[in-house]
Amino acid sequence: MxxxxxxxxxxxxxxxxxxxxxxxxxxxxxxxxxxxxxxxxxxxxxxxxxxRLVTPGLVESHIHLDKALLSDRVSTTAGTLEEAIRVTAQAKRSFTVDDVRGRARRVLDMAVRNGTTAVRSHVEVDPGVGLTGLEALLPVREEYAPALDLQLCAFAQEGIIRAPGTEGLLRRALQMGADLIGGCPYTDSDPIGHIRTVFALATAFGVDADFHVDFSDEPLHMHVREIADQTVRLGWQGRVVVGHVTELAAIPPFEQDTVVAELAAAGVAVVCLPATDLYLMGRGDDINIRRGLAPIRRLLAAGVPVALASNNIRNPFTPVGTADLALLTFLVAVAAHMGSPADLRALVDTITVHPARMLRLPDYGxxxxxxxxxxxxxxxxxxxxxxxxxxxxxxxxxxxxxxxxxxxxxxxxx
Ligand SMILES: [Zn+2]
The missing domain is CATH 2.30.40.10 (Urease, subunit C, domain 1)
Structure with a gap:
């Protein structure tokens, strides 16, 4: 040079x-x-x-700042996804702007110290919590700009169709300055209608879409196929990300290949949330407890961008966490049997170049x-x-x- x-x-x-x-x-x-x-x-x-080694800044592609650090005020007994959603919905009722902002700052401080220079955070928007999370985090985006780029995803955790008023609030959130729109079809009464609404808002506002999808031990939903289909139909390739997708690991290998090829063709990227997925999946298994991770190797082999992300830091969904993306590569090296030098290097790409592509960060590298x-x-x-x-x-x-x-x-x- x-x-x-x-x-x-x-x-x-x-x-x-x-x-x-x-x-x-x-x-x-x-x-x-x-x-x-x-x-x-x-x-x-x-x-x-x-x-010493130099890498590009780490990219946290999926984290919930608004419901982080709740472990001191919320307790769980079953340790299931359903319980986590239920008790967090209760805790959300007492969220205030100052409360959300204080917890978000503590998490972002950890992330910055760990080398993270870009973050996408889901921010819950629903009739219960209203726009409190977004009101708390919009100024935080400016406050932390010297240390990291923060994207705020207006996210419908509690459903859109079954929670009337949510669609209007999502629209308002995008008008207020949310960077993109997020959905969660598996919690809604009409998952396909939910997906359609998210895409309608994404295309109306010209923003990317990021879904929580197919989060179970068994292939109960497989909404990811509908998402891939709509992505292509609307020309939103390269602008759609799906998180969890643990159900994909539960179908036979040849069927996995079909779905993975659909994701690759649609330019849909996958975020694996290993701490949460390992913690919440396999809860019904008494022996040979399943790991509940998306098939990372198969996705990478097919050219689908895969990111590892924190998701939750010390709340009912994930009781541990330090917002250190490197720790997730350690975890997945073991949990997904990725131990060769080439595998370990590929895991570094899942916290750098792949999530940078998902967040569409300019001039990254x-x-x-x-x-x-x-x-x-x-x-x-x-x-x-x-x-x-x-x-x-x-x-x-x-x-x-x-x-x-x-x-x-x-x-x-x-
Ligand atoms: Zn999440």
Missing amino acids: AAVDAAADLLLTAARLPDRDGLVDIAVVGDRIASNGPASVAARGAIDLGG LVPGCRADLVVWECARAEDIPATLPARTLVLKRGRVTVEAEHRVVERWR
Whole structure:
């Protein structure tokens, strides 16, 4: 790569890139990567990375900031999806703007420290909670802009057809500035009507659509086929994402191939939510408890973009969580039998390049011209991320350092 003519604003020296041998210097000019080779450019500031790995910023493609961190006020006994939806709906009645905003900030702070530079958050909109979540989070989107790009998805968790008034509220949410529309057909009395309404709003407002879909141990719904069909019919290819899709893993392999091919042809991307899916699925199994994950390998092999995302942080859907996407690659390496070096590198793509495509982030990557959203890891190779959960020593957003971390251990026993 040629050296830049002008002096760089920042030079990251002795960096390692995921797909290249040897060390490079990354020159940042303004908010962009200007070069990434053995450059000998002048720079106003230089940081020696000492051979550490650099990846693009992590992309959280599916998280619920509005119902995060509820574990201290809500308790569960059955541990099922139905119970989680029911007790969270009760808790939602006491949500206030300040309450939602405070919990969202705590989660976003964790995400930023862990190297996340873009987030898509579902925000529940229904007659119960009204627009409280969106009112809380619209200013948070601006507040966190120096550290991450936040997309807000106006989301109908409680149904549209069975909860009259929701469609009008979704419309209002999009007018107020929600970035996209989200649906959840399996909770509605008329799932197909629900899907149609979401697409009608998506096309009317010219926004992307993101569904929670087919979240069961058995193929009870398979609404994903209707979603793929409508995506093609409306010309919304590349603008539709589906989350969970655990039911896809419950049909015979040749039938899975048919549905996966439909998703690939429709340009529909899949988000796997491993912490929630592993926690809530298989609840009816006494022996040989199922894992309840979408068939990640099969989807990737067919060219369907697959992302791993947090979904919920410490609430009835997922009692644990630190908003660390690297942890999800560790989890899925084990849970989805993806342990070879190539598999581990593919898992790093599920928290970087694939979700970046789903969020349609412009100029994402490590080549010159890309936005300098970067993470520096305490390791040398991409496969070390799932394998060892390395510390993140430096995070950059649009060319500016947002996080510097030091980790000091003194081994006194020696
Ligand atoms: Zn979700």
